[in-house]
Amino acid sequence: MDFCIDDRLESLIERTRALGLAEARPAGLEADRLGRPIPVDHPYFARLVARGEGRTSWRGRSPAAPARPARSGSGGTSQRTIGALLYVEELAYWDRGVVVATPGVGLPEASVLSAGTEEQKERFLGPFREPQRPMWASLAMTEPGAGSDAAAIRTHARRDGKHWILNGAKCFIGNASRAEWILVQATLDPSQGRAAQRSFFVERDTPGLGGFRIEQKMGLKAYESTSFTLEDCRVPADNLLGGEERYERRAGFETAMQTFNAGRPIVAASAVGIGRAALDEALAFARAHDRLGDVRVRDRLERAARRLRMARLLCLRAGWLADRRAANIVEASMCKAVAAEVALDATSLGMELLGTIGCRGDQLIEKLYRDVKAMDIVEGTGQIQRVIMARKLVGLPH
Ligand SMILES: Cc1cc2nc3c(=O)[nH]c(=O)nc-3n(C[C@H](O)[C@H](O)[C@H](O)COP(=O)(O)OP(=O)(O)OC[C@H]3O[C@@H](n4cnc5c(N)ncnc54)[C@H](O)[C@@H]3O)c2cc1C
Numbered sequence: 279m280d281f282c283i284d285d286r287l288e289s290l291i292e293r294t295r296a297l298g299l300a301e302a303r304p305a306g307l308e309a310d311r312l313g314r315p316i317p318v319d320h321p322y323f324a325r326l327v328a329r330g331e332g333r334t335s336w337r338g339r340s341p342a343a344p345a346r347p348a349r350s351g352s353g354g355t356s357q358r359t360i361g362a363l364l365y366v367e368e369l370a371y372w373d374r375g376v377v378v379a380t381p382g383v384g385l386p387e388a389s390v391l392s393a394g395t396e397e398q399k400e401r402f403l404g405p406f407r408e409p410q411r412p413m414w415a416s417l418a419m420t421e422p423g424a425g426s427d428a429a430a431i432r433t434h435a436r437r438d439g440k441h442w443i444l445n446g447a448k449c450f451i452g453n454a455s456r457a458e459w460i461l462v463q464a465t466l467d468p469s470q471g472r473a474a475q476r477s478f479f480v481e482r483d484t485p486g487l488g489g490f491r492i493e494q495k496m497g498l499k500a501y502e503s504t505s506f507t508l509e510d511c512r513v514p515a516d517n518l519l520g521g522e523e524r525y526e527r528r529a530g531f532e533t534a535m536q537t538f539n540a541g542r543p544i545v546a547a548s549a550v551g552i553g554r555a556a557l558d559e560a561l562a563f564a565r566a567h568d569r570l571g572d573v574r575v576r577d578r579l580e581r582a583a584r585r586l587r588m589a590r591l592l593c594l595r596a597g598w599l600a601d602r603r604a605a606n607i608v609e610a611s612m613c614k615a616v617a618a619e620v621a622l623d624a625t626s627l628g629m630e631l632l633g634t635i636g637c638r639g640d641q642l643i644e645k646l647y648r649d650v651k652a653m654d655i656v657e658g659t660g661q662i663q664r665v666i667m668a669r670k671l672v673g674l675p676h
Contacts (some may be wrong), residue, residue, distance in 0.1 A: 281594045287361050291368050298372025301325070306373025309500035310645050314490065316379050316500050318456050323381055323412035326503065332381035332413065334406035336391060336399055359597035363547040367590070368647035370551030374649055375500030377548060381412035386461040388540045389477060391418065393520040402459055402479055416457035417507075418448040419534060426662050428463075428534065429472040433508060435464035441512045442478060444486070450506040453648055455490040458482055461519065462508065463534055472531035477519035486511030497648030507646040538657045542610040543596040546617035549653035550593060552646055553621030554587045559643045560628040563635075575631065582624045608670050615663035618654035625650045 279618060291500065305322050309315060326332060362563055369377045378384070383406050390403055419546060424430040434606075435445025444464055454460055459481045468476040489507035515522075520529065569575045592613035599606035628643040629636045636643050654660045669675070 279595065281360060281598065283357065283360065283364065288355065290361070290544050291364055294365055294368045296370075296477060298369055302369060302372040302376040303534045305632070306376045306500045307642075307645070308377060309379075310313075310497075313501040315498055316376070318412060323345055325383060327409055327412050332406065332409050334383050334387060334403045334482065336387075336403040336407070338404060338407055340398065349635060355574065357601060359543070359600040360594060363593050363597045365545040366544050367551040367554075367593075370548035371555045372551075374548045374552055374653075375498035375514050378498070379501035380407070381414055384416045384417075385537065385541055386415050386417040388537040389461055389519065389533050390534060393477075393524060393529065398479070398519065398521075405458065414453040414457045416451055416454045417463075417537070418451040418454060418460050418462040419449050419463045421447060422505075428466075429475075429531065431463055431475070432463055432468055433462065433464040434468070435466055435476060435478060437515075438512070440515050441633070442515060442518060444478060444480065444508040444511040444513065447489075447505065448508045449508065450493055450503045452501060452503055454506055455492070455502060456502040460487075460506075463530070474529035474530075475534070477534060477611060478513055479519065480508070480511060480513055481517075484511055484513060488631040490658055496651065497645065498652055539607060539610050539656045542565040542614040542663075543593050543600070543606075545653055545657050546589065546593045546596070546610075546613040549614075549621035549650065550586055550590045552650045552653065553582070553589070553617070553624035556621070556625040556628040556643060556646045556650070557582050557586060559641075559646070560624070560631050563628070563632055563643075569631065578627055582620070582627050585620040586624060587619045590615065608667055611658070611663040611666045614658065615660050615667070618650075618660055621650050 301322055305316055305320070331585055366377060369380075377517075382451070383390070383403060387403070390399060394402070402415070406415075419428055419431065421431050423432060423434060431446075431449065433444065436443045436445075444462060446464065448454070448462065451460070459479050462480050463475060463480050464478060464485050465474045466476060486509045488509070489504065491505050493503045493505060495503055519526075519533065524530075557579065560582070564579065592609065596606045596613045598610035599609055625643065625647040631646050632641060632643055637642060638644075658666070
């Protein structure tokens with residue numbers, strides 16, 4: 279395995295560091311203090327778009343716009359995922375909530391790239407090739423009664439001539455109320471479990487899409503996690519992801535799971551970024567308060583640093599396999615399970631070292647402590663990752 283990165287990627291990460299320090303960290307702290315997501319019209323988003331951020335990696339049929347290098351990595355095809363992981367880790371170091379708030383297609387892009395028809399890529403990714411304003415998309419799987427058990431979703435889709443009619447409710451969906459479109463997971467028949475699931479593009483302002491309510495969160499306040507409802511929400515037949523042909527192959531659940539699989543190393547890399555920030559805070563505090571002479575303090579700092587490095591290597595291994603189009607289900611689950619845990623430990627260590635000062639509510643470490651927990655929850659909890667790995671270990675189907 280070779281994790282060396284080329285000069286272009288190195289300089290992208292350096293620019294990201296500068297952006298993080300100057301813009302992402304302050305924007306995240308402001309959102310945390312105000313207790314609400316960064317607004318759509320925040321100048322930070324406009325500046326990002328002006329710099330070419332928020333672009334899809336899909337190049338389209340015309341050679342028009344170059345893809346935004348940041349999300350996909352810029353080290354050439356063989357380092358695409360590695361580049362994305364290092365970029366996200368660096369930005370999450372400054373603020374993970376801001377990473378998710380950043381304009382762009384985000385999570386559903388992988389589903390559209392792998393399963394969308396050419397017409398759907400043009401319609402739904404096309405506007406993200408050279409956006410002139412901040413734009414978002416969103417992926418909605420989770421429901422009030424279906425989180426880890428994604429096969430249990432109840433949002434229902436019924437065919438009606440040239441349309442589909444959707445009814446149901448979703449919760450904790452990233453960037454949903456500001457999205458141009460939401461890729462909604464629905465079932466044609468709840469009694470058939472995963473085989474009956476399909477994904478539908480639901481465009482903003484579609485009648486029946488509404489009831490948006492931004493959830494209260496303990497951390498990651500820079501981006502919105504939103505519940506919404508679909509009431510007799512009518513979408514064109516063409517909005518079925520992959521079209522009729524894919525519909526016949528009953529591939530709706532599989533596509534969604536592949537998307538979460540691809541996203542796990544990204545979440546894991548974010549956890550490593552948060553953990554590194556916590557470690558730096560803890561070190562700075564210990565140094566400023568003459569605690570580095572204490573062998574127990576040094577030992578705990580070293581342990582956190584070592585485990586974070588181990589988690590990063592697991593992320594890179596998952597990314598390296600993805601760049602070679604090799605199966606990485608176990609590695610994706612492993613890095614997610616491990617990174618979330620060690621990052622949580624690093625923030626706990628920081629809180630303990632700061633003691634009462636950490637509990638005042640005005641220290642970065644306390645925000646990192648609240649931010650990091652979601653890394654263990656989103657895109658499959660730690661327990662679910664362990665279930666996946668154990669099933670693989672003993673040869674049961676995924
Ligand atoms: C900040 C945040 C952002 C999110 N963003 C999105 C988003 O953009 N789109 C989206 O669709 N969803 C999103 N989610 C939802 C997220 O995917 C779910 O919260 C997650 O899948 C867990 O589901 P749950 O909360 O319903 O917990 P449950 O599934 O009810 O689980 C509760 C507990 O039981 C454990 N458990 C459940 N089943 C098993 C099992 N079989 N074996 C062992 N333990 C088990 C879990 O690990 C967990 O500890 C987000 C959540 C958060 C917190």
